[in-house]
Amino acid sequence: MTAQIIDGNALARQIRAEVAHQTAALQARGVAPALAILLVGDDPASQVYTRHKVNDSTETGLRATLERHPVSMPQAQLLARIEALNHDPAVHGILVQLPLPRHMDASKVIEAIAPAKDVDGFHVASAGALMVGRPGFWPCTPYGCMKMLDSIGYDLQGKHAVVIGRSNIVGKPMALMLLAKNATVTICHSATRDLKAMTLQADVIVAAVGKRNMLTADMVKPGAVVIDVGMNRNDEGKLCGDVDFEAVRQIAGWITPVPGGVGPMTRAMLLVNTLAAAERAADASR
Numbered sequence: 001m002t003a004q005i006i007d008g009n010a011l012a013r014q015i016r017a018e019v020a021h022q023t024a025a026l027q028a029r030g031v032a033p034a035l036a037i038l039l040v041g042d043d044p045a046s047q048v049y050t051r052h053k054v055n056d057s058t059e060t061g062l063r064a065t066l067e068r069h070p071v072s073m074p075q076a077q078l079l080a081r082i083e084a085l086n087h088d089p090a091v092h093g094i095l096v097q098l099p100l101p102r103h104m105d106a107s108k109v110i111e112a113i114a115p116a117k118d119v120d121g122f123h124v125a126s127a128g129a130l131m132v133g134r135p136g137f138w139p140c141t142p143y144g145c146m147k148m149l150d151s152i153g154y155d156l157q158g159k160h161a162v163v164i165g166r167s168n169i170v171g172k173p174m175a176l177m178l179l180a181k182n183a184t185v186t187i188c189h190s191a192t193r194d195l196k197a198m199t200l201q202a203d204v205i206v207a208a209v210g211k212r213n214m215l216t217a218d219m220v221k222p223g224a225v226v227i228d229v230g231m232n233r234n235d236e237g238k239l240c241g242d243v244d245f246e247a248v249r250q251i252a253g254w255i256t257p258v259p260g261g262v263g264p265m266t267r268a269m270l271l272v273n274t275l276a277a278a279e280r281a282a283d284a285s286r
């Protein structure tokens with residue numbers, strides 16, 4: 001059996017079209033959804049990511065501004081800028097591009113963002129809301145993975161999901177989202193004793209490690225759904241995931257490719273969160 005591909009590009013395109021439609025509807029009510037992106041320093045990858053975020057927003061009708069600040073910016077100045085944006089009613093979402101320069105405390109900076117504008121979903125209040133099942137912003141990458149499972153009509157009820165990776169932005173929130181859908185969830189990490197024994201039991205595997213080919217075909221149960229979050233480079237410098245794609249696709253039931261899988265979905269979910277922030281602000285001010 002060869003796995004069916006979950007096409008992140010196609011699904012992201014569909015989501016962007018829905019966001020564009022709803023953004024137009026909100027604009028007709030006099031609210032222009034807006035995202036403020038703050039970039040500190042000149043990290044080349046961050047420059048590419050922030051440019052994509054602005055372009056994606058603009059293409060869907062969201063207003064996005066990119067503020068660039070020098071690497072020498074004092075943290076207090078960044079916190080003051082965030083505070084001003086927190087109080088600006090024309091701004092619905094605030095995103096501080098990570099990583100920040102070494103002299104800054106990323107947790108302190110992220111926690112300066114008003115939770116109602118935390119469209120990256122990294123604020124501790126957003127994490128807490130996800131944990132207790134209250135409304136809040138979900139981190140874009142695991143949220144995008146959930147949309148991918150939705151898109152194939154996959155019912156997680158009673159299924160065994162194995163998440164490899166326990167970061168605050170991918171692994172842990174992913175596990176909570178799967179749990180909220182009544183999956184039985186196992187979280188694996190670098191100290192897990194027998195990873196293969198875990199993954200072989202899984203109906204769903206989410207690989208979020210950052211190591212090329214760390215999930216091989218002998219670790220996958222026939223028919224399992226395999227979601228590859230990893231972003232690595234192969235020997236030719238091409239983007240690849242954590243999964244040995246060609247071999248695993250012969251075993252799995254569904255699989256996400258890299259590129260063209262979770263990456264575009266992560267970008268799309270930022271737009272979804274920004275629109276949601278604007279809708280909530282509009283509803284609150286009625």
Ligand code: NDP
Binds near residue numbers: 191229
């Ligand atoms: P982190 O480095 O923060 O976390 C990696 C996790 O993998 C850790 O929990 C670590 O365990 C675990 N790990 C490391 N080695 C092993 C191993 N041999 N076996 C099992 N677990 C292991 O990374 P992120 O969560 O931020 O990102 C993970 C990957 O996803 C990266 O490749 C990143 O580039 C990619 N990514 C992709 C996105 C997208 O849009 N497609 C968005 C965000 C991330 P421990 O905690 O014990 O150290």
